[in-house]
Amino acid sequence: MSKSIEAMWKQGFVSEGELSAPKVNDLYNRKSQNIVDKLQNMFAVNIKAIVIGALVMLVVMSLIGAPWLGLYICVLLAPLVLIARKELTKSHNLSKGQSSLEYLESFDTWLKNSMDTYSKYYRFFYPLFYIGMVTQGLASNAGGKVMALLLKHYPTEYVLLEIPGYVWAVITVLFLLVVRYSEALYRLDLDIIYGRQFKKLEELITDMRALKAQ
Template sequence: MEDSIESVWKKGFLHENSLVAPKINNLYNRKSMHVVERVKRMFRINQRMIVAMSFILPVIHYFVDALWQGLAASVLLLLTGWYNHRVLLGIKTLDTGATSLDYLKSFDRWLTDVLLKTERIVRFSYPLYVLISVSTIWSAWSKQGITLKIHQKFPDLLPLEHLPIIALVVAGGLALLMFGFSTKIHQWEMRLTYGRVFGKLKDTIAEMETLNRE
């Protein structure tokens, strides 16, 4: 697949009957290669960070007496890393087309499809992270005796097996809010992390299509 993509880059983004100067053709050919490699590199960096955090979180949670919460978060991160790995493998199945412009369009459609699928996943994973975070905070407070002080000061909080119902209500409310706003939060994260390179990809495609019509 890599060889076939390389052959497409060598052909350029225009068809043979184009009147655009070869130097311009080569310029946009190199530009398109740079954009694609930059996106792939950012995905790989993100993948490594996820795997690294999956090992670091249990250690951190251990010292706040919340090891199980850390392991739960680690499992979620590893599942996310596994999914991202599958996503990156999908790049190899892209249709190279006749020119590098065709490949860039296919790459852009693939990115759009990936983001839509990821939005559906984070709708459930983000609320789980919230519940794990709340549980971690409560475990840390219990270790420091803060929860006991809260119970002594507010004995009417209706404790349910040492866990006040109001804490469950707060945790559930936060999880529901995260469920409702997960898509918006994920889109904001994508713009913050990949916004510039995604915009560069679309700008490059638009410029190449304009030249291709001339």
Template sequence: MSKSIEAMWKDGFIKETQLVAPKINDLYNRKSQNIVDKLQHMFALNIKAIIVGSLLMLLMFSLIGAPWLGVYICVLLIPLVIIAKKELRKSLQLSKGLSSYDYIMSFNTWLQDSIAVYGRYYRVFYPMLFIGMAVQGIVSEAGRKMIGLLVSAWPTDFLILGVPYYLLLTIALIILVVARSADALYKLDLNIVYGRQFKKLDELIADMQSLRKT
């Protein structure tokens, strides 16, 4: 045997005429499908988790006397569920008749596009979520007491709806920071939930691309 095992393995991936090619292709077909199936399953579970979580938050906030904040958060999550279902349907419609390489690359293209779609909404979601929490804090009994303490410590006649201007400026500054950090927050969220699977996907694509170049 003049060829090394490594050379035969590489040739088998690229040339279907080689004896080992079907085994290599089947291996990558299974690895590709396993990763895609795992991610799609996680995406579907995430949709269910958002729905259940929003209902639990509505119940929790209602019990602590802040039902409107619960409703507000549920309203913010509705577009997220709609986006998630739409994007998941797109991934399920990808053609499985392609080669393992073409299939995994088409899935990765969809994934990057989907992340961009989510990212655009999260740039709105995070600031709006903080605004809702800030408003609830201001109108709550505890918030009113805190505002009273602030005015006593730093008196001012410049009040807007009973709220000192410096508190509103602080809230506005935090909203700006949250808005600017939305992409980073979303990427952190992605990494926590899907980081391991994304890493496996990247490694598989890198392996397949490396073999195609040899």
């Protein structure tokens, strides 16, 4: 298009002659499709990024001598990819034989349900990811050397698996924090990546509801 939908929208309010219902509805229809298409494209790109990132992680971890951690992360990400593909398919299957407002409301409902589905998985993903990283760190040669230095300079009678009790205490506290704030971490990540588009979707639905109520 030679003009952006936003520019055409502003222009429609400059001249009252261009405020006919068909033109206003057409602008809303195009604006609605634009935001939905953009979000669906972003979701599709995100799926590809997860797959590529998992493979890169596997290669990098293998090169630095931690292939099992790389494989472990890939296993954790696999369900996420499956969930993402399933949810994206649901969004494409939403009925378009309805008004733009009804379609956007259906898309918004799907989006909220999809976010709930993801959040349930992330409650397990982040703690399991944390456990994998900590386990690899403690089991590595570098981790063993660090524990030995800690025991040398800060000795304690509480030692388990050659790891000081105070280190276990820190690990446990951090684990509980990760468990407690897993969903919050997911929501923050979501807001950083998609927050702007979500806000546009919400504002568009609000505008269309207000117009319909007139």
